[in-house]
Amino acid sequence: MDHVFLYSAVFISLLMLVSLYRTAAGPTTLDRLMGANAMGTKTTVLILFLGTAFGRLEMFVDIALAYAMLNFISVLAASRYVLKRGLADRP
Amino acid sequence: MHNPDSGQGGVIFKVFDDVSVERRRQPRPPRPKTARAASVLVRFFSLFAVWLVLSGMFDAFHMTLGAVSCLGVTLFSLRLLPPRADAPFPxxxxxxxxxxxxxxxxxxxxxxxxxxxxxxxxxxxxxxxxxxxxxxxxxxxxxxxxxxxxxxxxxxxxxxxxxxxxxxxxxxxxxxxxxxxxxxxxxxxxxxxxxx
Amino acid sequence: MKRLALFTVILAGVLFAATASEFPRLGDPDSAPSRHLSPAYIQGSLPQTHTPNFVTAVLGDYRGFDTMFETAVVFLAGMSCFFILRALRRRGLTEVYYYRHKPTGVVLAMLAPRRISPRTSCFERIDADWTPQDMVVETMCLFMVPFIQVFALYVIAHGHYSPGGGFQGGVLLAASFILVGLSRDLRTVESLLTEKTAILTAAAGVCLYAGTGLLALFFGGNFLDYGAYASFFGAAVPAARSMGILIVEIGVALTVMATLVTIYKLVSSRGTVEEGL
Amino acid sequence: MDIVMYVLLGLGLLFFTGGTLGLIRLPDVYSRLHMAGKIDTMGSISLIAALFLHEIETFDMAHLLVGLKILLVLFFQFLASPTACHAMVNACLRAGLAPWVKDGQRSDP
Structure with a gap:
C-alpha cells in the first residue's frame, strides 16, 4: 500500500531531474527561474509522499507547508528583481 | 471645462481621463462601528481556526498561546491592511x-x-x-x-x-x-x- | 583561472570523500555516540524535560550553551552586515526625492523630503527606479501575510512536538516581512519594523536567552538549568524545563527574525534603507 | 475510496509528466510558463487530494487533523501558484522578451 507512494516519489524525483535540464540550460534567466519553480512545486508533493512512505506524515506536513511558503517567496523575490533591474543576459 | 485638445493643459486632461484611479463611488451611509468590529472578529477567528488545525492540541496552555499569537497577528494585520472605511464587511x-x-x-x-x-x-x-x-x-x-x-x-x-x-x-x-x-x-x- | 577553480573544487570534493570514508557507518551500533550518548538522550528527554521531540530538547536544554552562542553569532552577523553595508548619508550630496500624484501620474522631484500621510494625501513617495506595483501580487501577498505569521508562531510554539523551533519560526516570520517588502515597498517594512527597533529586538532576543540562564542562578540552579524555575512556576521540574525551552526558543526567534529583516533591508537597498527592491 | 485515490494518483503523475514534457518541448518562455505554472499545479492538487483520501481512510481525530493540514497545503498551493506564475510572466514582459508567434502571423498587443 505505502509502496505506491514510495514509487510515485521516485517517479517525481526523476521528473525533477528533467526539470533540472530546463533550469540548467534555459536560454534566459526567467527560464531558469521557471524550472526552479517547477521543481519547488514537485518538491512539496515529494516531501508529503516521503512522509507517507516513512509513516510520519504528521511531521512532514509541517515541513511541506514551510517549504511551499519559502518557495513562493523566493520565486516572487527573484521575479521582482528581474522586474526592477532587468535581465542581464538578453538573448 | 476647457477644450482638452487646445492649450497646454490639454495633455493633463487627457491623462486624467485615462488614468483616473479614484472612481466615483455611490455615497454610502456612514460606516457603523459594528462593521469594523465584525471585520476584526472575522480575522481573529479565521486565524484561530487555522491555529487549531495546525496545533491539534486542545489543552488550556496551548489554546492560550494560540489566542495570544492570533491576537498579535490580528493587530499587526490591522496596521498592514486596515479594514475598508466605506463598506460593511462582505x-x-x-x-x-x-x-x-x-x-x-x-x-x-x-x-x-x-x-x-x-x-x-x-x-x-x-x-x-x-x-x-x-x-x-x-x-x-x-x-x-x-x-x-x-x-x-x-x-x-x-x-x-x-x-x-x-x-x-x-x-x-x-x-x-x-x-x-x-x-x-x-x-x-x-x-x-x-x-x- | 576557471580551470584552477575547477581543480580546487574537485580537490575539495576528493578530500571530503576521503574523510567521509573514515566516519563510522551510519547507524553503527558500536560507535561511541550510539553506545553512550544517543540512548541517554532518547530515553531521557521525555521524563527529564517533557519534550517528545528530543532534537529540541538537545538543542534547547542539554546543549543550551551551544544554542546560546549560536544566537549570539546570528546577532553578530546582523551587526557586521550593518557596519559593513550601511551607507552613511554624505553631507553636501544633494538627494532627490520623487513624489507621484496618484490621480494624474505626474511625478514631482524635490530636493528635500516631505512628510506625507499615505491615507489622506493624493501624493505618494516613489523610488527612483519606480515600476508600478502589480495589483494581483500585492493583494494576494497582503492576504497571505497573516497566515504565514500564524504558521511561524505555531512553528515556534510547537518545537517540542514537531520539527521546528526558534530558528525555523524566526526565518518564517522574517519571510513574512520580506513578503510585505516585495508586495508593497521597502518603506512599508521600514515603517512596520524600523532599523532601530530591529536591532534592539535582535539584542533583546539574545538578552532573553542569556537572562533566562542567568536568572536560574538566583533560583539556586546552574546557568541555563531551567529546572530551577520549578518553584517559580509551581510545577514539576520537567515541566519547568519545558517552559524554559519555550522561552529560550522565543528569544532565538526574535533574534533570527530581526537579523534577517535587517540584512534584507540593507542588501536590497544598497545600504541606504530608503528605497530598494 | 481506494479506486478514487488511485485514479487521482495516476492523474496527478500524468499531469506532472505532461508539465515536464511541455517544459522541454514548447518554444518560448510564455508558453513554457503555461506548463510550469499550471499543469504542475493541477498535478500537485490531485496528488495531494489522493494523499488526503489515503490519510482519512482510518478515521479518527489524529488522522483527521493531519488530513486538514494536508488540505491547508493544497489551499496554499491553490493561492500561491497562480500568483507566482503571474509575477514571473509580468517580469518576462517587463524584461522585454517578445512572445513567440507562428510564422506569418503578427499579434499586436
Missing amino acids: FRLVFRLPLYGLWLTWEIVKANFWVLYLVFHPRMMEKINPRLITFKSRLTSRGALTVFANSITLTPGTITVSVNERGHFLVHAIDGKSAEGLPGEMEQKIADTFGE
Whole structure:
C-alpha cells in the first residue's frame, strides 16, 4: 500500500531531474527561474509522499507547508528583481 | 471645462481621463462601528481556526498561546491592511466564494485535459498558436479583479500578463480555443459572487 | 583561472570523500555516540524535560550553551552586515526625492523630503527606479501575510512536538516581512519594523536567552538549568524545563527574525534603507 | 475510496509528466510558463487530494487533523501558484522578451 507512494516519489524525483535540464540550460534567466519553480512545486508533493512512505506524515506536513511558503517567496523575490533591474543576459 | 485638445493643459486632461484611479463611488451611509468590529472578529477567528488545525492540541496552555499569537497577528494585520472605511464587511463573500471555488475547480479540470492533449500531441508545434489578447473587464473592486486574474491564470491555456485597477487585462493564450472564451462566463460568476 | 577553480573544487570534493570514508557507518551500533550518548538522550528527554521531540530538547536544554552562542553569532552577523553595508548619508550630496500624484501620474522631484500621510494625501513617495506595483501580487501577498505569521508562531510554539523551533519560526516570520517588502515597498517594512527597533529586538532576543540562564542562578540552579524555575512556576521540574525551552526558543526567534529583516533591508537597498527592491 | 485515490494518483503523475514534457518541448518562455505554472499545479492538487483520501481512510481525530493540514497545503498551493506564475510572466514582459508567434502571423498587443 505505502509502496505506491514510495514509487510515485521516485517517479517525481526523476521528473525533477528533467526539470533540472530546463533550469540548467534555459536560454534566459526567467527560464531558469521557471524550472526552479517547477521543481519547488514537485518538491512539496515529494516531501508529503516521503512522509507517507516513512509513516510520519504528521511531521512532514509541517515541513511541506514551510517549504511551499519559502518557495513562493523566493520565486516572487527573484521575479521582482528581474522586474526592477532587468535581465542581464538578453538573448 | 476647457477644450482638452487646445492649450497646454490639454495633455493633463487627457491623462486624467485615462488614468483616473479614484472612481466615483455611490455615497454610502456612514460606516457603523459594528462593521469594523465584525471585520476584526472575522480575522481573529479565521486565524484561530487555522491555529487549531495546525496545533491539534486542545489543552488550556496551548489554546492560550494560540489566542495570544492570533491576537498579535490580528493587530499587526490591522496596521498592514486596515479594514475598508466605506463598506460593511462582505459577509456574502464568505458563503459564495467557496461555491465559486468549486465551479472554478471543475473548469480547471476540463481545461487541463485539453492542454494535456496538446502537450502529448506529436505535431504540437502546428497545433499551438500563442497570442496576446486584450480586453476590458467591467469588474471594479480590487478583490474581484484579483480573483478574476488568478482564475484566468489558473485555467490552463491562458495567463494574465498584466492587470491594472481599471480592469484592462492583457492575457497570453496558448491557442485559439483557450482564448475565445474570455471574459465570458467567468466574469459573470465573479460579478455575482462579489455583488457587482 | 576557471580551470584552477575547477581543480580546487574537485580537490575539495576528493578530500571530503576521503574523510567521509573514515566516519563510522551510519547507524553503527558500536560507535561511541550510539553506545553512550544517543540512548541517554532518547530515553531521557521525555521524563527529564517533557519534550517528545528530543532534537529540541538537545538543542534547547542539554546543549543550551551551544544554542546560546549560536544566537549570539546570528546577532553578530546582523551587526557586521550593518557596519559593513550601511551607507552613511554624505553631507553636501544633494538627494532627490520623487513624489507621484496618484490621480494624474505626474511625478514631482524635490530636493528635500516631505512628510506625507499615505491615507489622506493624493501624493505618494516613489523610488527612483519606480515600476508600478502589480495589483494581483500585492493583494494576494497582503492576504497571505497573516497566515504565514500564524504558521511561524505555531512553528515556534510547537518545537517540542514537531520539527521546528526558534530558528525555523524566526526565518518564517522574517519571510513574512520580506513578503510585505516585495508586495508593497521597502518603506512599508521600514515603517512596520524600523532599523532601530530591529536591532534592539535582535539584542533583546539574545538578552532573553542569556537572562533566562542567568536568572536560574538566583533560583539556586546552574546557568541555563531551567529546572530551577520549578518553584517559580509551581510545577514539576520537567515541566519547568519545558517552559524554559519555550522561552529560550522565543528569544532565538526574535533574534533570527530581526537579523534577517535587517540584512534584507540593507542588501536590497544598497545600504541606504530608503528605497530598494 | 481506494479506486478514487488511485485514479487521482495516476492523474496527478500524468499531469506532472505532461508539465515536464511541455517544459522541454514548447518554444518560448510564455508558453513554457503555461506548463510550469499550471499543469504542475493541477498535478500537485490531485496528488495531494489522493494523499488526503489515503490519510482519512482510518478515521479518527489524529488522522483527521493531519488530513486538514494536508488540505491547508493544497489551499496554499491553490493561492500561491497562480500568483507566482503571474509575477514571473509580468517580469518576462517587463524584461522585454517578445512572445513567440507562428510564422506569418503578427499579434499586436
